[in-house]
Amino acid sequence: MQKEKKHTEVLPGGFSNEETGSEIPEIQDLDVDQSDWGLIEKEIFIGRNLRQVVEKRPSAQRMDMVFVALCTRGSVLFKIDGQSFKAGRGSLILVAPGRMVQIEYLKENSNGIGIGITRNFLKNAIVEYSNLWSLMLEAQKQPLVRILPSETKLIENLHTQLLQASHLPERPFKFEMLRSLMQAAAYQMAMIVSSYMEVRPLDNNRDFNLYFRFTQAVAQNYRQSRRVDFYADKLCVTPKYLSASVKAVSGKTANRWIDEYVTVEARNLLRVSTHSVRQVSDYLNFPDASFFTKFFKKNTGLTPREFREKMRQQ
Numbered sequence: 001m002q003k004e005k006k007h008t009e010v011l012p013g014g015f016s017n018e019e020t021g022s023e024i025p026e027i028q029d030l031d032v033d034q035s036d037w038g039l040i041e042k043e044i045f046i047g048r049n050l051r052q053v054v055e056k057r058p059s060a061q062r063m064d065m066v067f068v069a070l071c072t073r074g075s076v077l078f079k080i081d082g083q084s085f086k087a088g089r090g091s092l093i094l095v096a097p098g099r100m101v102q103i104e105y106l107k108e109n110s111n112g113i114g115i116g117i118t119r120n121f122l123k124n125a126i127v128e129y130s131n132l133w134s135l136m137l138e139a140q141k142q143p144l145v146r147i148l149p150s151e152t153k154l155i156e157n158l159h160t161q162l163l164q165a166s167h168l169p170e171r172p173f174k175f176e177m178l179r180s181l182m183q184a185a186a187y188q189m190a191m192i193v194s195s196y197m198e199v200r201p202l203d204n205n206r207d208f209n210l211y212f213r214f215t216q217a218v219a220q221n222y223r224q225s226r227r228v229d230f231y232a233d234k235l236c237v238t239p240k241y242l243s244a245s246v247k248a249v250s251g252k253t254a255n256r257w258i259d260e261y262v263t264v265e266a267r268n269l270l271r272v273s274t275h276s277v278r279q280v281s282d283y284l285n286f287p288d289a290s291f292f293t294k295f296f297k298k299n300t301g302l303t304p305r306e307f308r309e310k311m312r313q314q
Contacts, residue, residue, distance in 0.1 A: 038166030045116035046163045060102035060268045065116045067095040074110025081264045085144045090152045094139035100264045113159045145196045158185040211249040228254045263299040277304045
């Protein structure tokens with residue numbers, strides 16, 4: 001039987017969903033060894049051979065989940081939102097939802113394992129969700145942690161147990177069992193990571209819940225609007241209150257958060273596509289290319305054309 005060709009959606013401006021990096025691929029679409037992967041109720045993603053995915057999808061990808069990767073062999077150069085990092089064996093990589101990840105160089109024979117968890121799973125299954133999220137906020141500043149060999153072994157064992165359990169036959173209570181395993185794994189990984197960074201407890205759960213809804217709204221509407229009042233209206237609060245809450249949780253104003261999100265998306269589109277600056281501007285819903293150029297230079301220090309030239313020289 002001929003394998004059905006994956007549908008690539010053409011988005012406004014002539015961009016495809018692959019170019020924008022907005023879609024998390026289904027495992028069966030990657031043409032990889034299925035025994036190395038597990039997908040649980042589209043809530044938990046488990047991978048034993050990350051090299052396969054990197055080779056199949058080398059372009060930048062925006063993560064729509066919390067993703068934790070452990071380098072088990074060799075080394076890898078990568079970028080998160082344009083910032084460069086190098087991970088070696090025993091390095092733990094922490095990626096928060098909405099971050100853009102680009103693999104720059106994967107050393108021969110390098111590999112890793114990974115676990116991805118959706119925001120909804122964390123919110124619904126983790127009792128101390130806000131505390132775990134405060135850890136992810138800190139991880140945005142420090143996404144790479146070198147852990148001890150004993151901690152590496154613990155995470156490898158947790159990962160193996162989850163992957164094996166995900167391949168069990170479908171039976172009553174399977175998902176409940178997997179959810180409990182994932183809860184335990186999440187807490188154990190959080191315990192390890194928290195020993196390497198200073199985690200600031202969130203003082204106000206209401207602020208955190210608003211921040212969480214705000215980040216989701218930006219991810220869904222960043223092309224439609226870059227105005228704080230647009231998001232405040234959607235969330236039924238005043239712009240002033242929204243900005244204060246977002247800053248209390250993340251350390252950045254709502255306006256800065258929106259600008260950074262759009263800038264990362266613009267950088268990715270300019271890097272991976274052959275579309276003109278005007279087409280990128282249209283796709284991101286700027287009034288014109290001149291306005292987009294001013295916005296991009298204000299946030300990166302380079303014009304779109306200068307940025308592209310710099311990328312070609314690297």
